Amino acid sequence: MDRLILTGAALIDGSGTQPVLGKAVVVEGPRIAAVVEEGAAPAGTRLRLDGLTLLPGLINAHVHLCLGGEADPVTPMRQEPLALTAVKMAIRARQTVEAGVTTVRDLGGREYAEFAVRSAVKEGLIPGPRILAAGRCICMTGGHGWWIGREADGPDDVRKAVREQLRAGADVIKIIATGGVMTPGVEPGSAQLTPEEVRAAIEEATKAGRRVAAHAQGSQGVAACVEAGITSIEHGIFLTEELVARMKREGVALVPTLIAAHQIAVPGVAAGIPAYMVKKSQAVMASHLASFQMAVKAGVPIAAGTDAGTPLNPHGSMVPELELMVKHGMTPLDALRSATTVAAGVLGLGSEVGQVAPGFAADLLAVKGTPTERVGALAELRLVLANGKIVVNRQGGGL
Numbered sequence: 001m002d003r004l005i006l007t008g009a010a011l012i013d014g015s016g017t018q019p020v021l022g023k024a025v026v027v028e029g030p031r032i033a034a035v036v037e038e039g040a041a042p043a044g045t046r047l048r049l050d051g052l053t054l055l056p057g058l059i060n061a062h063v064h065l066c067l068g069g070e071a072d073p074v075t076p077m078r079q080e081p082l083a084l085t086a087v088k089m090a091i092r093a094r095q096t097v098e099a100g101v102t103t104v105r106d107l108g109g110r111e112y113a114e115f116a117v118r119s120a121v122k123e124g125l126i127p128g129p130r131i132l133a134a135g136r137c138i139c140m141t142g143g144h145g146w147w148i149g150r151e152a153d154g155p156d157d158v159r160k161a162v163r164e165q166l167r168a169g170a171d172v173i174k175i176i177a178t179g180g181v182m183t184p185g186v187e188p189g190s191a192q193l194t195p196e197e198v199r200a201a202i203e204e205a206t207k208a209g210r211r212v213a214a215h216a217q218g219s220q221g222v223a224a225c226v227e228a229g230i231t232s233i234e235h236g237i238f239l240t241e242e243l244v245a246r247m248k249r250e251g252v253a254l255v256p257t258l259i260a261a262h263q264i265a266v267p268g269v270a271a272g273i274p275a276y277m278v279k280k281s282q283a284v285m286a287s288h289l290a291s292f293q294m295a296v297k298a299g300v301p302i303a304a305g306t307d308a309g310t311p312l313n314p315h316g317s318m319v320p321e322l323e324l325m326v327k328h329g330m331t332p333l334d335a336l337r338s339a340t341t342v343a344a345g346v347l348g349l350g351s352e353v354g355q356v357a358p359g360f361a362a363d364l365l366a367v368k369g370t371p372t373e374r375v376g377a378l379a380e381l382r383l384v385l386a387n388g389k390i391v392v393n394r395q396g397g398g399l
């Protein structure tokens with residue numbers, strides 16, 4: 001088996017500590033075989049990364065490969081044939097991994113095309129991140145996301161909808177517990193799936209060993225999800241002190257997706273974003289940021305997710321999201337953890353990705369600068385390894 005030895009970099013291993021010098025990371029096939037002192041590294045192909053920082057590949061806990069990040073991404077996607085969406089998804093998967101994001105969780109796709117892309121990456125046919133995908137999001141009739149989701153009404157129908165996603169190959173289940181920004185005629189604050197429907201979804205998913213992520217913006221919807229044992233609250237716009245205390249106590253993660261809201265509210269109608277989205281996004285922006293800060297302060301596990309594909313929020317870099325997280329109260333080290341170890345835990349991949357340690361997947365990136373001081377350094381990519389394969393190598397050194 002080919003053995004690759006990465007030396008010379010300052011190593012952030014993902015255990016929560018600052019960068020350490022003098023380590024060699026030994027990669028064998030798709031795995032990290034060992035992390036040893038440089039002098040003790042075994043024979044193999046050496047790749048010197050002097051002056052760079054080496055860290056685990058990033059994890060984006062919330063993307064939509066079916067959406068392209070245009071000012072209005074919904075209209076073109078609804079008008080194009082599915083086969084074209086699938087081709088575009090493959091391109092977006094490549095853009096993602098080339099930006100150092102080696103794992104994504106797709107929380108709402110189009111007619112299961114994302115499962116085909118997941119398989120193509122897994123089989124090594126196309127470059128891309130490891131993909132965990134939900135299939136169709138499950139919403140109430142006419143609820144947020146109805147234009148792409150599986151509409152379901154009543155606990156029995158919701159159960160059936162979950163079973164359909166499992167049959168199609170879902171790794172995770174996505175439910176829509178409240179209204180949202182990107183569907184006309186619904187309000188972010190209003191509850192949608194009922195507590196009984198939420199419970200039914202979680203029960204069915206849990207039986208199959210899958211986790212459930214909830215699009216949940218209003219407090220009533222968030223409360224129903226937390227009560228029923230949800231894994232992660234997506235967006236979480238109207239949180240309360242009581243809700244964050246409960247999330248912390250029960251280990252429910254928040255995936256705030258700050259950049260998605262920012263990219264709708266700030267560029268606005270002038271950038272071509274539909275007015276109904278802009279109006280709603282601007283109205284909830286202050287609550288969204290306050291809820292994020294409340295959750296950070298309370299110690300709720302926070303996983304980074306960009307909602308990539310939404311207006312002016314393209315697939316690829318997570319830097320804009322991490323910069324907003326830091327701007328609004330997280331330390332750079334905690335923001336990095338949110339895109340590595342914490343996100344890995346939320347995805348149920350805590351012993352597979354998110355750390356540079358023996359037995360973990362060889363998902364690695366090397367950047368110029370120190371991302372634990374400035375998350376913007378993550379944009380200065382020099383090397384990306386995904387599952388042991390080099391997908392980016394701009395560091396100029398020998399190999």
Ligand SMILES: [Zn+2]
Pocket residue numbers: 062063064107108307
């Ligand atoms: Zn989303």
